[in-house]
Amino acid sequence: MKKTVLIIAITSIAIASxxxxxxxxxxxxDDAQIKVMDAKTDLKTVQKxxxxxxQKAANVEQWKIFRNExxxxxxxxxxxxxxxxxxxxxxxVDYNSEKAKRIDSLEIKNKELAIRMENYEKGKxxxxxxxxxxxxDIDGLGESLKNFTVRNKGK
Numbered sequence: 725m726k727k728t729v730l731i732i733a734i735t736s737i738a739i740a741s742x743x744x745x746x747x748x749x750x751x752x753x754d755d756a757q758i759k760v761m762d763a764k765t766d767l768k769t770v771q772k773x774x775x776x777x778x779q780k781a782a783n784v785e786q787w788k789i790f791r792n793e794x795x796x797x798x799x800x801x802x803x804x805x806x807x808x809x810x811x812x813x814x815x816x817v818d819y820n821s822e823k824a825k826r827i828d829s830l831e832i833k834n835k836e837l838a839i840r841m842e843n844y845e846k847g848k849x850x851x852x853x854x855x856x857x858x859x860x861d862i863d864g865l866g867e868s869l870k871n872f873t874v875r876n877k878g879k
């Protein structure tokens with residue numbers, strides 16, 4: 725039994741060696757060309773992957789900068805809102821007045837922006853769309869706070 729297995733193994737190796745050695749030069753050239761094409765394809769894939777990784781890293785840095793800037797704006801809005809609430813109380817205006825309701829509305833919008841920022845970080849949706857929408861909304865809130873104080877100076 726051991727002899728038969730040994731004979732079969734040796735015969736298989738001999739046949740494989742003969743077949744491989746019997747390839748014509750054109751077959752060998754074709755095999756080499758196929759290997760070169762495969763290597764080029766692999767190289768292109770690796771280059772695309774590395775470019776994608778670099779873009780993701782840039783997006784991470786962009787995100788950190790954008791998040792920090794937005795958090796500063798949100799904190800500034802909170803400070804403005806607190807100052808407006810104190811101003812209304814010092815004026816002796818009933819806190820249920822129209823001014824107080826507008827301030828509460830602006831405060832809610834500011835909190836919603838903070839929540840949107842947190843939710844984006846968890847979900848990672850379309851970056852450019854989020855950035856444009858969020859910037860528009862936070863700048864609009866800042867303008868509303870500025871206009872609130874301007875409108876009330878004349879009254």
